[in-house]
Amino acid sequence: MSVTIRAAFWVFTFGGLGLALYKVVKPDDELLKKFDEGSKHTDTRKFSRDTITILQEATNQNSELKRLCKRDAQRLEKIQKAHRAREEVNVSNENEDYFSGAFKIKSEFIEDLLTQVPTLEISTLPSHFDNIKREVNDLQKYVVTSSFFLKEFNMRKYLGIVQNLQTKCYELEDRYVPRKKFGFTRKKLPKSHSEKQSSLDENDGAGKTDSNKWDDKLFGFDSKENAVLMLENNELYQRDVALRNLKNCTIGLKGVMGTLHLTNLDNCVILTGPVTSSVFVEKCTRCKIVTACQQLRMHTSSKCDIYLHVTSKGIVEDCIEIRTAPYNLYYQDLEKHFNMSSLDKNVNNWNSLDDFNWLAPDIPSPNWSTLEPTQRITNWNDLWVKVPS
Numbered sequence: 001m002s003v004t005i006r007a008a009f010w011v012f013t014f015g016g017l018g019l020a021l022y023k024v025v026k027p028d029d030e031l032l033k034k035f036d037e038g039s040k041h042t043d044t045r046k047f048s049r050d051t052i053t054i055l056q057e058a059t060n061q062n063s064e065l066k067r068l069c070k071r072d073a074q075r076l077e078k079i080q081k082a083h084r085a086r087e088e089v090n091v092s093n094e095n096e097d098y099f100s101g102a103f104k105i106k107s108e109f110i111e112d113l114l115t116q117v118p119t120l121e122i123s124t125l126p127s128h129f130d131n132i133k134r135e136v137n138d139l140q141k142y143v144v145t146s147s148f149f150l151k152e153f154n155m156r157k158y159l160g161i162v163q164n165l166q167t168k169c170y171e172l173e174d175r176y177v178p179r180k181k182f183g184f185t186r187k188k189l190p191k192s193h194s195e196k197q198s199s200l201d202e203n204d205g206a207g208k209t210d211s212n213k214w215d216d217k218l219f220g221f222d223s224k225e226n227a228v229l230m231l232e233n234n235e236l237y238q239r240d241v242a243l244r245n246l247k248n249c250t251i252g253l254k255g256v257m258g259t260l261h262l263t264n265l266d267n268c269v270i271l272t273g274p275v276t277s278s279v280f281v282e283k284c285t286r287c288k289i290v291t292a293c294q295q296l297r298m299h300t301s302s303k304c305d306i307y308l309h310v311t312s313k314g315i316v317e318d319c320i321e322i323r324t325a326p327y328n329l330y331y332q333d334l335e336k337h338f339n340m341s342s343l344d345k346n347v348n349n350w351n352s353l354d355d356f357n358w359l360a361p362d363i364p365s366p367n368w369s370t371l372e373p374t375q376r377i378t379n380w381n382d383l384w385v386k387v388p389s
Contacts, residue, residue: 274341
C-alpha cells in the first residue's frame with residue numbers, strides 16, 4: 001500500500017470518528033448561556049465586580065475616597081520630611097564645632113545679664129539673679145549632656161567657664177541684693193507691760209550683739225570653733241543659708257532652706273532638713289554632712305562622709321575620699337518639712353554621683369565611693385548637741 005493511500009485512510013478514519021463524537025456529545029448552547037447567567041452571582045464574580053467599582057470610584061477626581069487617599073499621602077510625606085530634618089539637625093548638633101558656637105552664644109548671653117546688674121533697680125534684682133541662675137544651670141546641663149562627643153580637655157574648659165559664671169553671679173548677688181540681718185526673731189502674741197519689762201530685764205545686754213552674724217548680707221554662721229550651732233524653721237524657711245570658716249562645730253538646721261552653702265569647714269557635723277534647690281560644698285575636709293536636696297555640687301573637698309537624699313545626680317569635682325550613704329536623719333517635724341520642700345522622697349540618687357574629673361564611663365571614679373553599712377552612723381540623736389571629737 002502506497003503512502004498516499006495509507007494517509008488518506010487515516011484521515012477519513014479519524015475524521016469520521018470525530019464527527020460521530022461531536023454528534024453524540026454536542027453541547028447545548030442554551031444550557032451554556034443559562035450556566036453563564038447563573039455564575040454571575042457567585043462570590044468570585046461579585047468580588048471582581050466590587051473591586052472594579054472601587055477602582056473606578058478612586059479614579060474619580062471628585063470622590064471622597066480620592067480625597068482621603070490624597071490627604072493620607074500628604075500626611076506621610078510631611079512625616080518623612082520632618083524625620084529627615086530631625087536627623088539632619090541631630091547630626092549637625094553632635095559635633096564640637098556646632099557645640100562651641102552654641103556655647104559661646106549662651107555664655108555671652110549670661111555675661112550680658114551679669115553686666116546689667118549695676119544698672120537695674122534693687123526691686124528687680126532678685127528675679128534677675130534667679131533668671132541668671134537658671135541660665136547657668138541650663139548651660140551646665142548642656143555641657144554635661146554633650147560629654148559623649150566632647151574631648152576631655154574641652155570638657156574641662158567649658159565646665160570651668162560655667163563655674164566662673166556661677167561664681168560671678170553669687171558675688172554680684174552678695175554685693176547688690178540687700179539681705180535681712182541675721183536674727184532669731186519669732187512672731188509672738190502681744191505681751192503685757194509686765195511681761196515686756198521682765199523680758200527686757202532677762203535679756204538686758206544679751207540681745208545687743210548677734211554672735212551668729214558675720215555681715216549684713218549673709219545669713220548663717222561664720223568663723224567659729226568648738227561650738228554647737230542651731231537654727232529652726234522659722235529662721236530658715238526658704239532662705240539661702242551659708243556656713244563658712246567653721247572648725248570642730250556641730251550645726252543643726254531643722255527646717256526648709258532655699259539653698260545651702262558650705263565653705264571651708266573642718267571636722268564639722270552638719271545635720272540639715274530638706275533644701276528645695278542646691279547644696280554647694282567647697283573646701284570642706286573631715287566633715288559629716290547629712291542633707292536632702294534637689295542637687296548637690298561639691299568642689300575641692302576631701303575625706304567627707306555625706307548622708308544624702310538627692311533627686312538629681314550629684315556632682316563632684318576636684319574631690320578625693322568622698323563617701324556617700326542614704327539620708328537617715330530624723331527630728332520631730334522632718335516629715336512636714338519634706339512636704340513643704342516638694343522634694344520627691346521616692347527618688348534618691350545618693351549612690352550615683354558624676355565626677356567631672358573622671359570621664360571614663362566604664363570604670364568607677366576612684367574619688368568617691370559608697371560607705372559600708374557597718375561604718376555608717378545610724379542614730380544622730382546624741383550628735384545634735386555634741387562638739388565633734
